[in-house]
Amino acid sequence: MSVNTTTAEEVRPPSPPGPIRWLKKNLFSNWYNSLLTVISGVIVFFALKAVILWVFFEANWDPVTHSLKLFAVGQYPPDQLWRVGTIVCMVSFLFGVSWKVWGGTVRTFALAIALVLGVAGLLPVSMGLGLRLWFLSNPLLTAIGYQVGRTPVGKSKWVALGWVVSFFLTIILLTGIEGLPWLPPVKSGLWGGLLLTFLLAMVGIAASFPIGVALALGRQSSLPVVKAFCVLFIELVRGVPLVTVLFMASIILPLFLPEDVRIDRVLRAMMGMTLFAAAYMAENVRGGLQAIPKGQVEAAKAVGLNGFQTMALIVLPQALRLVIPAIVGQFIALFMDTTLAVIVGLMELLAVGRAVLESNVEWKLLNMEVYIFIAAIFWIFNYSMSYASRRLEAALGVGKR
Amino acid sequence: MSRKIFALLSLFVVLSILLTACAQQAECPECTPCPECPEEAAAPAAEEGQSRLEIVKERGKVVCGSRTDLLGFGYLDENGRNVGFDIDLCRAVAAAIFNDPEAVEFVPLTAAERGPALQTNEVDILSRNCTWTSSRDAQWGNFTVIMFYDGQGMMVRKDSGATKLEDLDGATVCVTTGTTTELNLADNFRSRGLDFTPVTFEDTASVYNAYEEGRCDAATSDKSQLAAVRAGFANPDDHVILDVTMSKEPLTPAVPQGDDQWFDIVKTVMYVLINAEELGVTSQNVDEMMNSDSPEIRRMLGVEGDFGQSDLGLSKDFAANVIRAVGNYGEIYDRYMGPNGDAFTLDRGINKLWKDGGLIYAPPLR
Numbered sequence: 089m090s091v092n093t094t095t096a097e098e099v100r101p102p103s104p105p106g107p108i109r110w111l112k113k114n115l116f117s118n119w120y121n122s123l124l125t126v127i128s129g130v131i132v133f134f135a136l137k138a139v140i141l142w143v144f145f146e147a148n149w150d151p152v153t154h155s156l157k158l159f160a161v162g163q164y165p166p167d168q169l170w171r172v173g174t175i176v177c178m179v180s181f182l183f184g185v186s187w188k189v190w191g192g193t194v195r196t197f198a199l200a201i202a203l204v205l206g207v208a209g210l211l212p213v214s215m216g217l218g219l220r221l222w223f224l225s226n227p228l229l230t231a232i233g234y235q236v237g238r239t240p241v242g243k244s245k246w247v248a249l250g251w252v253v254s255f256f257l258t259i260i261l262l263t264g265i266e267g268l269p270w271l272p273p274v275k276s277g278l279w280g281g282l283l284l285t286f287l288l289a290m291v292g293i294a295a296s297f298p299i300g301v302a303l304a305l306g307r308q309s310s311l312p313v314v315k316a317f318c319v320l321f322i323e324l325v326r327g328v329p330l331v332t333v334l335f336m337a338s339i340i341l342p343l344f345l346p347e348d349v350r351i352d353r354v355l356r357a358m359m360g361m362t363l364f365a366a367a368y369m370a371e372n373v374r375g376g377l378q379a380i381p382k383g384q385v386e387a388a389k390a391v392g393l394n395g396f397q398t399m400a401l402i403v404l405p406q407a408l409r410l411v412i413p414a415i416v417g418q419f420i421a422l423f424m425d426t427t428l429a430v431i432v433g434l435m436e437l438l439a440v441g442r443a444v445l446e447s448n449v450e451w452k453l454l455n456m457e458v459y460i461f462i463a464a465i466f467w468i469f470n471y472s473m474s475y476a477s478r479r480l481e482a483a484l485g486v487g488k489r
Numbered sequence: 490m491s492r493k494i495f496a497l498l499s500l501f502v503v504l505s506i507l508l509t510a511c512a513q514q515a516e517c518p519e520c521t522p523c524p525e526c527p528e529e530a531a532a533p534a535a536e537e538g539q540s541r542l543e544i545v546k547e548r549g550k551v552v553c554g555s556r557t558d559l560l561g562f563g564y565l566d567e568n569g570r571n572v573g574f575d576i577d578l579c580r581a582v583a584a585a586i587f588n589d590p591e592a593v594e595f596v597p598l599t600a601a602e603r604g605p606a607l608q609t610n611e612v613d614i615l616s617r618n619c620t621w622t623s624s625r626d627a628q629w630g631n632f633t634v635i636m637f638y639d640g641q642g643m644m645v646r647k648d649s650g651a652t653k654l655e656d657l658d659g660a661t662v663c664v665t666t667g668t669t670t671e672l673n674l675a676d677n678f679r680s681r682g683l684d685f686t687p688v689t690f691e692d693t694a695s696v697y698n699a700y701e702e703g704r705c706d707a708a709t710s711d712k713s714q715l716a717a718v719r720a721g722f723a724n725p726d727d728h729v730i731l732d733v734t735m736s737k738e739p740l741t742p743a744v745p746q747g748d749d750q751w752f753d754i755v756k757t758v759m760y761v762l763i764n765a766e767e768l769g770v771t772s773q774n775v776d777e778m779m780n781s782d783s784p785e786i787r788r789m790l791g792v793e794g795d796f797g798q799s800d801l802g803l804s805k806d807f808a809a810n811v812i813r814a815v816g817n818y819g820e821i822y823d824r825y826m827g828p829n830g831d832a833f834t835l836d837r838g839i840n841k842l843w844k845d846g847g848l849i850y851a852p853p854l855r
Contacts, residue, residue: 455694
């Protein structure tokens, strides 16, 4: 990739002239453009002034600053918070390793996370020494991870394995193990806030992807039963709003189950969201599959690949690459859809927001501040995802071949 | 580069398939539990003929259907602990059975979920600011003892001069959409031949923000909520809550149908709370009261005599444990809504004891 830099510099257009020339050319080229510039300038000035005044002087951010723990982890037991801290440390470390091994976008994310946590640890606000040290340990772990990445361990497969293991470790750490005194079980009803939003989204994304691919393949299958099942499932789920699916999973399903079978409430929501996302994923993947020319399959058969190999090595990689934008769009939608879990009584970010509004008589009317804070959190994560997807597309050369 | 990413993607796929397998396993009860999956909150298998009290004791916790988003009744404190009037009723039941007010698992329920949660036995008690109505009683479960008499009220600006509903002819009224509150509002105005324009919002904070900004002449909700909202305004004294009650809202904890012993236990715990206030037994003086001369107090605290503790399957001194843990009815009320309450201040009004002219009354413990 570095080979391209020289050519890129050669074809770059001449650098733009000074700022005054630019202003004159773009904003004040004639009398009505000048007028428009002045008018919009005034509007922008007053709008910005109002926003800044509100954000820094009028708005009362107490509900947010006093409830950061609730927003972060909900009702997770305070004496077990070290588990969530450990998970974040683990992620920081893995980002460090991945930065060295994979570089590119990962570097941006690793640096961003280390920077945010590091700065949070240096903020001149009152916080416990433990919390401060924890914040500061994260950039350190990223740096250590980077160094580990230089050793022979820094191979792509090991890093990937590390991420997979960390996923399971996360779930084991959060859930706890019956009978282990230092790791008592924590009911999923106590998970909340950003932690739960993340879990719902991550499990939804991780589980809906393979189911979606399987459904897409099933829909193209020549076996009538498989095909009928897949078509029925996809069309049924796609014809129903997610709210309905969640209501079904959380209210109707228990009425049909036998008395002694109880499915965890969080798991119920996860199942509903996963099945819903899988149906849409299937249609996205089908679009990719249908875009692969028949010649690819024929060529694969000609070199002696069997059906499975053809699919796994030739068709799917190309098809999935084609639909990356659609899939990431789907992931972003899924991440935002986690807020719908509020209507089935889970304490995700939005539900925490509501609870915070009702936790103090003086905060009851501060819904603007609380909801803007939640919107900002969602924006940060969704923008990161779409940024990562753009970089991934560029790296895979989507739209160039 | 692209090979690496493909390798990563395929790993991702494998991992996801594993996970999905877990999720699917969890759907069927026979499968062995999968260690990677969140532990199922399966209630212990109800053996034939096992009573709810036995199930609760085996589980070690009372499962309480509650809410986290109603100041005063069920809300979270800064540490995320469940607190509130309704919450303490559940803690009282836990204290009666386990002598531990923390032996409760709170399940936050939305309005739509409360009925099914009772019908499917998902919760042992529903204490979620729930109004007792005849159809809910018939369909959902058994309602125990009315613990709070609420009613729909109307808040107006003081300078409007309105004192009764008739003064609000032609007014715009802010109300949450799709609730019985909205229906009661329409009923009350129609039966009086009054005209009004509803301004509806999905979320309660918006209702009161709109009212405070002057977008409507009045706001309507349960009186307890209006009192809380009024306390949060910049100038509470500029607003008055009219002395009209537009609906009856008896807030009552409920239990699932089909277990009379459990129904009686929850009722008796509520009776204990009310009788304790009547007899002047508080969480502070409960141990001194053990030596009281009053036979009623001695019987309640389990010092002498009996009021059916053994038939209920509870210890002889369970009432003392309840009072020590959460206090009597008045203490619970004052903790959240008394003059220095944690949530807001609301005059007890009809929620005074019967002997003080209110409606709170319980059968004797004997």
